[in-house]
Amino acid sequence: MVFIINFLNTLLPILYFTCTYLYGAYFFRNDDFAEKYMSRILQFTVAIHFLDVILRWYHFDHFPLASIFEALTVIGLAAILVYLYLEFRIKVKTTGFFILVFIFILQLISSAFIDFTESLPEILKNRLFVFHTSAAILGYSGFAISFLYSLMYLLLFHNIKKSRFGVIYSRLPSLEVLSSLNYYSATFGFFFLTAAIVLGGIWANKIWGQFLSTDPKIVVAYLTWFIYGLEIFSGRFLNWSSKKLAYLSMSGFAIILFSMVAVNLFLTSFHEFQ
Amino acid sequence: MEIYLLGTNHKTADIEFREKIAFSPENIPKALQKLRSIGNITEAEIISTCNRTEIYAGCDEMSDIYSVLSEFLSKSSGMDLTDKQHFFYRMKGEQAVQHLFKVAAGLDSMVVGEPQILGQLKDAYRIATEELSTGVLLNRLMSQSFAVGKRVRRETNLGEGAVSVAYAAVELAQKIFKDLEKRSALLIGAGDTGELTARHLKEKSIGKLFITNRTRQKAEHLAEMLNGEMIDFERMLDVLPKVDIIIGTATAPQFLIDASDIRKHRSHSGSRTLFMIDIGVPRNFDPKINQFESVFLHDIDDLEQIVDHNISKRKQEIPRAESIVSEETEKFLEWKRSLQITPTLVELRKKLENIRLLELNRHCSKLSDTEFQKIDRVTRALVNKVLHLPMVELKKYANGHPEGLLRVDIIREIFGLGEKEDL
Numbered sequence: 282m283v284f285i286i287n288f289l290n291t292l293l294p295i296l297y298f299t300c301t302y303l304y305g306a307y308f309f310r311n312d313d314f315a316e317k318y319m320s321r322i323l324q325f326t327v328a329i330h331f332l333d334v335i336l337r338w339y340h341f342d343h344f345p346l347a348s349i350f351e352a353l354t355v356i357g358l359a360a361i362l363v364y365l366y367l368e369f370r371i372k373v374k375t376t377g378f379f380i381l382v383f384i385f386i387l388q389l390i391s392s393a394f395i396d397f398t399e400s401l402p403e404i405l406k407n408r409l410f411v412f413h414t415s416a417a418i419l420g421y422s423g424f425a426i427s428f429l430y431s432l433m434y435l436l437l438f439h440n441i442k443k444s445r446f447g448v449i450y451s452r453l454p455s456l457e458v459l460s461s462l463n464y465y466s467a468t469f470g471f472f473f474l475t476a477a478i479v480l481g482g483i484w485a486n487k488i489w490g491q492f493l494s495t496d497p498k499i500v501v502a503y504l505t506w507f508i509y510g511l512e513i514f515s516g517r518f519l520n521w522s523s524k525k526l527a528y529l530s531m532s533g534f535a536i537i538l539f540s541m542v543a544v545n546l547f548l549t550s551f552h553e554f555q
Numbered sequence: 556m557e558i559y560l561l562g563t564n565h566k567t568a569d570i571e572f573r574e575k576i577a578f579s580p581e582n583i584p585k586a587l588q589k590l591r592s593i594g595n596i597t598e599a600e601i602i603s604t605c606n607r608t609e610i611y612a613g614c615d616e617m618s619d620i621y622s623v624l625s626e627f628l629s630k631s632s633g634m635d636l637t638d639k640q641h642f643f644y645r646m647k648g649e650q651a652v653q654h655l656f657k658v659a660a661g662l663d664s665m666v667v668g669e670p671q672i673l674g675q676l677k678d679a680y681r682i683a684t685e686e687l688s689t690g691v692l693l694n695r696l697m698s699q700s701f702a703v704g705k706r707v708r709r710e711t712n713l714g715e716g717a718v719s720v721a722y723a724a725v726e727l728a729q730k731i732f733k734d735l736e737k738r739s740a741l742l743i744g745a746g747d748t749g750e751l752t753a754r755h756l757k758e759k760s761i762g763k764l765f766i767t768n769r770t771r772q773k774a775e776h777l778a779e780m781l782n783g784e785m786i787d788f789e790r791m792l793d794v795l796p797k798v799d800i801i802i803g804t805a806t807a808p809q810f811l812i813d814a815s816d817i818r819k820h821r822s823h824s825g826s827r828t829l830f831m832i833d834i835g836v837p838r839n840f841d842p843k844i845n846q847f848e849s850v851f852l853h854d855i856d857d858l859e860q861i862v863d864h865n866i867s868k869r870k871q872e873i874p875r876a877e878s879i880v881s882e883e884t885e886k887f888l889e890w891k892r893s894l895q896i897t898p899t900l901v902e903l904r905k906k907l908e909n910i911r912l913l914e915l916n917r918h919c920s921k922l923s924d925t926e927f928q929k930i931d932r933v934t935r936a937l938v939n940k941v942l943h944l945p946m947v948e949l950k951k952y953a954n955g956h957p958e959g960l961l962r963v964d965i966i967r968e969i970f971g972l973g974e975k976e977d978l
Contacts, residue, residue, distance in 0.1 A: 311712065441730060442845070444857040446864055450730065451716070456828075457733040522826035522849050 282340050289333040293354075294392045296326040297385040304377040308452050320374065323381075327365060330358050330388075344411045349541070352418065353391040357384045360422035363469065367426070367462060375452045376462070379429050409484045417477035421537060423470025424509065428534035430463040431527035438524060460523035464516055467530050471509040478502060501540035508533040556597075556692055556960055557616060560651035561624040561643055562609030565665050568642040570605075576632050578603040580682065586631055587688040593623055598690040600683040600697065602658075604675045606665055611655065613692040621645045652696065652887050656880045659704035661713060667869050668713035668876075673704040691961040695890065703883045710879065713872040716865030721751040723861040724832045724853075725759060728800055731830050731851060739763035741798045742783075743791060744805030745773040748834050752802050757781050765798065767791045769805065795820035801831045803839030813841035817850060834858070893972075894963045896949050902972045903945070907938045 303319035306312035334355060337345045345351040364380045437456055440449045453459065481499070485491060512529040515521040563576060578586055583601050590599040590612065598613030610624055617623070625643065629636040646654055654663070659676055661668040680697045683689045689697065708714045717723035732738050740761050742753050745768040753764060764783035768774035771788070778785040786794055795801075795816065803811060817829070826849050833840045833854040845852040893899070911934045919927055945966060952959020966972070 437730070441727070441851055444853060444860065446857075446861045451864075453730075455729060455733050456731050461733075520826055523828075524848060525826075 282336070286333065286336055286340060289329060289336070290392050290395060293326070293330055293333060294385065294389045296322075296329060297381065297388050300326055301378065301381040301385045304374070304381050308375050308378040309448055311452075316374070319377070320368070323361075323365070323377070327358070327361055330354075330361070334358055344414070346414050346418075348396065350391045350395040352414075353387045354395070355418050356422050356425065357387040357391070359419050360384060360387075360425050363422055363426050363466060367466070371454070371458060371462070373454045373458065375454065376430070376433060376459075379433055380426065383425065383429055409480065409487075413477055413480040413484060416473045416480060420470045420472075420474035420477055423466050423468075423473060424505075424530070424534050424537055427463050427466035427470060427530045430459055430466060431530040434459040434463055434523065434527045435531075438527075456523065460526065463523075463527055463530055464513070467509055467526075467533075468513055471506070471513055474502070474506055474509065478506060498540055501536060505533055505536050505540070508536065556613055557648055558651045558692060558696065559612045559614070559617075559620050559624070560609060560646040560654060561612075561621055561628070562602075562607060562646075562654075563642045563644070564607035564609070564663065566663075567644060572639070572642055573605065573608065575634055576608050576628060577605070578608065578631070580678075582631070583679075583682050584686045586627075587683060587686045589631075590624075590627060591688055593627065594620070596620075598693045599688045600679060600693055602676060602679045604672070607658070607663075609658075611651065611693060611696070613690060649884060649888060653880060653884045655696065655700050656703045656883055657877075659700040660707040660876050660880055661704070662707075662873065662876055662880065666718050667866070667873065668708075668715075669718070670708070670714055673701065676700060676704070691894075691964050692891070695964075696887065699883060699887055703880060706883070707876045707879050711872045711875045713869055713876045715872075716861075716868055718862055718865050718869070719751070720834060720855060720858045720862060721748060722755050723858040723865075724752055724802065724834070725755040727832070727853060727858070727861065728756075728830055729759070731828060732799065735759045735761045737762055738799040739765065739797060740800035740802065741765040741767070741786070741791065741794055742777075743767055743801070743803045743811060743839060744835065745770075745777040746804055749802065749804035750777055752804065752832075752834070753777065753781055753783070756800075761800075763797075765791075765794050769807075792816055792820055799827070799829060801829070801840075803831070803833045803835045805835050805839055806837075807835065807839060808837070810841045811835075811839045812844070814843045814846070817844050817847060832858070893967065894960050896952065896959065896963060899963050899967060899972065900946060900949060903966065903970060904938075904942060906970055906972060907942060911935070911938050 300319065300323045303312075303315040303322060306315040307319055334345055337351075341347075345355055360380070361384050364377065364384075368374055368377060433453055434456060436449050437453050437459060439445075440447070441456070481502075508529055512526050512533070515529075516526050563573065565573070568576075578601055583603070586601055587599050590596055590601075590610070594614065594617055596612045596614045596617075598611075600611045602609045602611070608628075610628070612620065612624065614620070621643075625636055625640065644654075657663045659673060661670070661672055664672055676697070680689070680701075683693070683697075717726040728735065728738075735756065738761060740753075740756055740763070742749050742764065745766060749768075753766065756764065764778075764781060765786045766774045766778045766781070766783045767786040767788050768777070769788050771785075774785045774788075777783070792812070795812075801812070805811060812831075829847075829850045831840055831844065831850065831852045833852065836855070838854060840852060842852065842854075844850055915927075915931060915934060918930075922930065949959065949962060949966070952962065
């Protein structure tokens with residue numbers, strides 16, 4: 282079993298690299314071969330990825346979130362599932378390249394540093410914890426996708442505004458489509474982040490008898506929640522421009538990255554990976 | 556039977572000459588009749604557009620065919636062509652087939668990959684069939700040329716990307732808005748460019764179209780044609796809050812819309828995106844408008860940049876399109892070779908013999924030796940009898956008579972000859 286998991290762990294970055302390459306060939310060169318096979322190869326890759334997470338869960342008898350590197354691969358899987366759904370919905374495949382570059386990097390880091398021998402904290406067997414973290418993971422993957430669509434939006438926006446009609450202009454879908462993809466994925470992420478905060482609160486209430494917390498990581502989560510909440514509210518009711526919404530998505534994601542890296546490294550928090 | 560082509564196009568002759576030599580659609584039927592009365596020409600088709608006039612003729616070897624056709628053109632155009640022979644190209648067989656397929660693919664057009672030519676070829680063919688001036692050879696040639704045209708457009712990007720300023724404007728609008736159906740546009744100036752742009756917008760089913768022009772009647776006329784709404788020239792700023800796209804094609808000494816107009820009329824529409832295209836000379840819109848965050852303003856230079864980019868991209872697709880043309884030419888020539896009578900007779904006999912043997916073998920296990928020999932004899936005789944009539948009939952045309960080609964073609968088709976199958 283360990284052999285299979287190790288094998289899949291090595292195989293996944295290779296598969297994601299292949300997908301990234303094919304989506305890139307389609308984006309930059311409109312390559313026929315890539316167009317024909319890339320979606321099928323990506324679906325196969327995602328199936329393998331899914332199998333990998335399930336096997337790990339089963340074999341090590343815990344939801345694979347014991348380290349940040351386990352979390353990265355699960356975030357990657359959730360994000361690529363969100364992307365596949367969007368690709369299916371809008372029937373546009375030119376944005377896949379941007380998403381896949383990101384996921385490939387996540388998977389590469391995860392595969393390189395993941396360690397199966399770590400001792401397990403008891404906490405991972407708690408059911409409430411699994412729900413809380415799954416919700417957070419789904420939320421973050423929605424935000425990651427939203428960040429990438431915002432990036433594409435801003436790239437296309439500036440290309441059009443400055444009359445640069447190159448590959449970005451000719452291959453990306455319209456600004457309106459990119460903007461709605463940003464908005465949908467941000468809403469998706471917001472929904473699950475809300476769930477994660479509520480579940481976390483209930484759990485904290487059980488253990489420490491208080492719902493809210495001032496732990497740095499949780500404060501960052503509140504801040505993220507506020508930013509995406511603002512984006513969703515103002516996009517819907519205040520008629521803010523798509524460009525402003527794109528900037529909000531990008532800053533929200535920057536804060537998430539900060540909380541994942543900086544808080545884990547420099548601040549002491551009970552709320553960290555072992 | 557051979558296919559001959561005499562033609563002139565935008566690469567070999569200037570517009571003045573092409574105009575004189577061209578046939579108007581009403582004159583083509585008569586011209587076709589005349590053509591078929593010349594020498595032993597049995598099939599003819601004339602393709603005449605503003606960029607080319609080409610005569611395709613199917614006949615038995617004729618050494619003087621080109622001078623005959625040129626004389627025919629000279630009469631029909633009323634021009635002496637003796638010193639203008641260098642304006643024409645003369646092709647035969649494979650070359651002529653390849654040329655037509657290139658034309659159909661848009662490879663021979665002024666703007667590579669333009670789609671109109673396919674429609675023009677179809678029109679020309681329709682006229683020719685109405686006059687019954689095409690036969691088995693040209694029928695096959697023309698219908699295959701349509702297939703080539705479609706295949707090239709499907710399998711290559713030869714027709715991709717806007718190559719006219721008007722279309723580039725519409726394509727740009729589609730990079731900003733998702734559905735033009737939900738958007739409305741204001742067209743300022745009802746001249747040629749304006750009309751063309753408005754038509755393209757209409758093709759993309761633009762929601763509402765407002766049209767304004769200094770001369771009122773022109774705007775009214777265009778609005779009626781395109782099912783749009785006419786707006787008074789003086790009051791065009793009033794519709795500003797209602798539109799998403801503004802196209803300026805007017806000739807005016809000063810800016811028709813400047814930054815303060817945009818600021819004033821859009822103050823209550825918030826961050827709504829506005830797309831403005833300035834094709835007017837001198838410019839219709841103040842360039843400062845582009846500073847507004849949600850306003851995209853582009854001028855003719857930008858559009859020309861898109862057009863140039865697309866043309867160079869289309870050129871990269873030429874080798875792929877050409878290889879499709881060669882492939883299809885080979886297919887046509889193979890079909891044409893198959894139309895010879897003797898190989899067809901051999902194939903037909905083989906086909907029936909195969910059917911006979913197959914049936915015989917199916918039943919041989921139930922038969923005694925003598926029964927088998929008897930049935931073998933009977934079926935052999937049957938096949939010979941069945942083949943007798945078509946053989947006699949076909950041999951009548953053994954010297955390549957056009958009627959014979961048609962019959963060979965029909966026989967090949969109904970018996971499925973030349974199809975790869977195992978009997």
